[in-house]
Amino acid sequence: MELITILSTIILIATISTFILSIGAYILYKVRSRREQRQILSPVVNTQAELVTVKEADEWEELRRKSGRPSLSRVQGEGVLNEREKPEPKPVIKVEKVKTEKSMSPRFVKYNPQEIENAVGELKWK
Amino acid sequence: MLNLNYSNYEIIIVNDGSTDDTKAIAESMVGYHKGTVSQIKISLINKVNGGKSTALNAGIKYSDAEFVLCMDGDSQLSPDSLRFAVRHFKDAKIGAVAGNVKVVNRKKLLTDLQALEYIEGLNMARSAQSYLRAVNIIPGPIGLFRKKAIVDAGYYSRDTFAEDADLTLKILAADWNIYYEPRAISFTEAPSKLQQLLKQRYRWTRGIIQSIRKHKKLLINPTISFRNTAILWSMFYEALIWPTMNIAAHLFFIIAALFFGFSSLIIFWWIGLAILDFISALYCIITEKEESRLLPYTIVYRMFFILVIDICKAMSTIEEFLGIRMTWGKLERTGV
Numbered sequence: 370m371e372l373i374t375i376l377s378t379i380i381l382i383a384t385i386s387t388f389i390l391s392i393g394a395y396i397l398y399k400v401r402s403r404r405e406q407r408q409i410l411s412p413v414v415n416t417q418a419e420l421v422t423v424k425e426a427d428e429w430e431e432l433r434r435k436s437g438r439p440s441l442s443r444v445q446g447e448g449v450l451n452e453r454e455k456p457e458p459k460p461v462i463k464v465e466k467v468k469t470e471k472s473m474s475p476r477f478v479k480y481n482p483q484e485i486e487n488a489v490g491e492l493k494w495k
Numbered sequence: 496m497l498n499l500n501y502s503n504y505e506i507i508i509v510n511d512g513s514t515d516d517t518k519a520i521a522e523s524m525v526g527y528h529k530g531t532v533s534q535i536k537i538s539l540i541n542k543v544n545g546g547k548s549t550a551l552n553a554g555i556k557y558s559d560a561e562f563v564l565c566m567d568g569d570s571q572l573s574p575d576s577l578r579f580a581v582r583h584f585k586d587a588k589i590g591a592v593a594g595n596v597k598v599v600n601r602k603k604l605l606t607d608l609q610a611l612e613y614i615e616g617l618n619m620a621r622s623a624q625s626y627l628r629a630v631n632i633i634p635g636p637i638g639l640f641r642k643k644a645i646v647d648a649g650y651y652s653r654d655t656f657a658e659d660a661d662l663t664l665k666i667l668a669a670d671w672n673i674y675y676e677p678r679a680i681s682f683t684e685a686p687s688k689l690q691q692l693l694k695q696r697y698r699w700t701r702g703i704i705q706s707i708r709k710h711k712k713l714l715i716n717p718t719i720s721f722r723n724t725a726i727l728w729s730m731f732y733e734a735l736i737w738p739t740m741n742i743a744a745h746l747f748f749i750i751a752a753l754f755f756g757f758s759s760l761i762i763f764w765w766i767g768l769a770i771l772d773f774i775s776a777l778y779c780i781i782t783e784k785e786e787s788r789l790l791p792y793t794i795v796y797r798m799f800f801i802l803v804i805d806i807c808k809a810m811s812t813i814e815e816f817l818g819i820r821m822t823w824g825k826l827e828r829t830g831v
Contacts, residue, residue, distance in 0.1 A: 376762045377761055378758065381748075381753075383799065384761065385749060387799045388749075388802070388806070390803070394803070419542075420538065421538065421540075422525060423525065
C-alpha cells in the first residue's frame, strides 16, 4: 500500500511538472516565433523562375516547332493543365528561357495562376 | 533517389527560393545519372519562394508522367518504396498511395518518442484506414499519386497549413480511393528540440483544423459520402476531442489527488495507459520489424509525451478558432 502511495506521488509530481513544462514551452515558443516573424519581414525580391533540364531529342524539337508548342514532351501535360485551370482563370506564365545542356529550348509554359497571386513577386519561367 | 529499384522514373527537384546553396548543388545534379536499373533524368525548377504547395504544384505540372511521387527535401526513400507503392494503381479506383514514414534521427529521447509515435500512432491508424481505402492524410515525406487524381482534386492549395491533409480530403471527395503501403518507406528527420516539435505540431493542428473546416460540408452531411463523413469525424476526434479528453482526464486525477485525497487513482490511470500502449507498441514493433529498444518508452509515452503534444494541440486549436495569424516558420534541420 505504501508503494502505491509513493508511486502515486511520483506520478502526480511528474504529471503536474509536465503540465507546467508544456504550457511554459508553448508560451516560450509563441514568444520566440513572434520575435522570428518580426526579423523575417524583409523587402520582397522580384525573382523569376527557371527550369533547368537536359535536352531530350532533336525530333521533339522539330515537332515542337511544327506544333508551335514549347516541347512535345509537355503537350499532354499542358492539356491536362488547361483543363484543370478552367475553374480558376489565370494568366499564362511566359517561358523566357530554359537552360539545357546542349542548347536553349523552352519546355514549360504554364503555371497555376492562384499560386502566382499568392507567391512573393512575379513568377515567370525563364 | 537514384537507388530506387524501379526502371522508369525521373526526378524533378523544386528549389522554392532557397537562400542557402541548394540551387548550386541541385544545378550540378541536372542531367542523366546512372540509377540502379536505368538512366535517371534529373531536372530542376528554380522558383521564387511561394510555399510548399506552390513548389509541389510546379513539379507536378511540369511532370508528364501518369504517377507522381511527392516527398520532402529532408526525407529519404527506401530502395523498394516506389516498386511497392506503384503496384496498387492496378486498381483503377486508387488515386493515391500513402507511404510509411519513419524517423531517421533517433537515439535521443524526443526523437525516439516520435519514432514510437509514428509507428504506433500514425502508421497503425493508416493501416486501419487502408481497409476502407480511405487514408485521411497522405504524409508529406512520401505520397504517390495518380496525376489524374491530383488534377481532379485541384492540386495542392495554399489556403491551409496542412496541404497534404487538404489534398487527401480533396482526393477522397473526388471519389478516389487511397491505400496505405507500409513497405513504401520514407525516412524523415524529426524535430530534436521541444521548441521545434511544438512548432511542427502547431502547424499540423491548425492545418488539419483548417482542412476540416474547409470540408465541413462532408462532415455534417453523410448523404454526400458516408465514408468521407466517417473519415472527417475521425480527424475531428483526433484533432479536437481526444486532446481535450486527455487533458481533462489528467486534470481530473490531479484535482482528485490534491484536493480530495484520491492520490492512488492517478497511478492506476497511468498503469492502465502504459499497459495499453505497451501492447499496441509491441504489436507495431513486431509487425513493422522495428527496434525493440523503443518499447520501454511506452512508460512515459502516453502520460508525458502525448500530454505535451495534446496541450500544444489544445492551445493551437484555441488560436485557430480565435483566428490568430500564423506563418509557416522554418524547422531546423541537421541533415542526418
